Amino acid sequence: MExxxxxxxxxxxxxxxxxxxxxxxxQAGASEWAWAGHCDDGPPEAVIACAGGIPTVESLAAADLLxxxxxxxxIRFVNIVDLCALAPPDRHPHxxxxxxxxxxxxxxxxxxxxxxxxxxxxxxxxxxxPHPDRFHVRGYIEEGTTxxxxxxxxxxxxxxxxxxxxxxxxxxxxxxxxxxxxxxYARHRDELRRELRRTGVDxxxxxxxxxxx
Numbered sequence: 545m546e547x548x549x550x551x552x553x554x555x556x557x558x559x560x561x562x563x564x565x566x567x568x569x570x571q572a573g574a575s576e577w578a579w580a581g582h583c584d585d586g587p588p589e590a591v592i593a594c595a596g597g598i599p600t601v602e603s604l605a606a607a608d609l610l611x612x613x614x615x616x617x618x619i620r621f622v623n624i625v626d627l628c629a630l631a632p633p634d635r636h637p638h639x640x641x642x643x644x645x646x647x648x649x650x651x652x653x654x655x656x657x658x659x660x661x662x663x664x665x666x667x668x669x670x671x672x673x674p675h676p677d678r679f680h681v682r683g684y685i686e687e688g689t690t691x692x693x694x695x696x697x698x699x700x701x702x703x704x705x706x707x708x709x710x711x712x713x714x715x716x717x718x719x720x721x722x723x724x725x726x727x728x729y730a731r732h733r734d735e736l737r738r739e740l741r742r743t744g745v746d747x748x749x750x751x752x753x754x755x756x757x
Contacts, residue, residue, distance in 0.1 A: 545558070573629030575623060582619055589618045589717075590620075592619060595666075614725060630669040632673060634672075655680065661683055662683055705730065
């Protein structure tokens with residue numbers, strides 16, 4: 545879009561559909577993506593939330609892993625487009641109302657939140673919300689080197705496998721199954737890292753992942 549607006553001497557046609565749901569989501573600042581979660585039969589056991597492009601992809605992939613491997617786990621998926629929506633409304637004009645915040649995150653439900661910046665920024669915004677210590681924020685922790693995107697995520701504990709492992713630790717049922725899955729996800733993450741360090745590129749299962757139809 546930036547390129548189209550900068551060009552001169554030609555006519556560029558931009559075709560866009562009407563996305564009322566996307567518009568409402570952006571206006572709200574944060575919304576549940578029911579199609580990505582799985583808690584239709586009751587309140588969620590845990591919430592996975594994300595803010596930012598890469599965190600959204602990795603969180604969706606984590607949700608996909610658990611939908612496939614632990615389908616009866618009740619997990620809500622929340623996407624955040626305005627980080628300031630997390631703040632109480634008396635501290636920021638974009639803050640979600642208390643009712644809306646409870647609707648998305650509950651009062652005591654554990655939340656694994658992946659953010660593209662420093663976790664401390666999210667914790668500062670959550671000050672004043674009910675039981676903010678139940679928010680387990682993942683983000684940039686000053687870990688990085690010249691490597692692949694997936695390896696950088698692994699260094700900061702924000703891969704889809706790390707997020708799925710974190711969610712498993714906050715579910716209250718199926719202890720043996722949860723332990724087995726967490727070990728399997730950790731092994732697979734480590735195998736991917738060994739392979740990408742050999743090849744110098746991320747594997748196709750990461751770079752070409754899409755939400756299942």
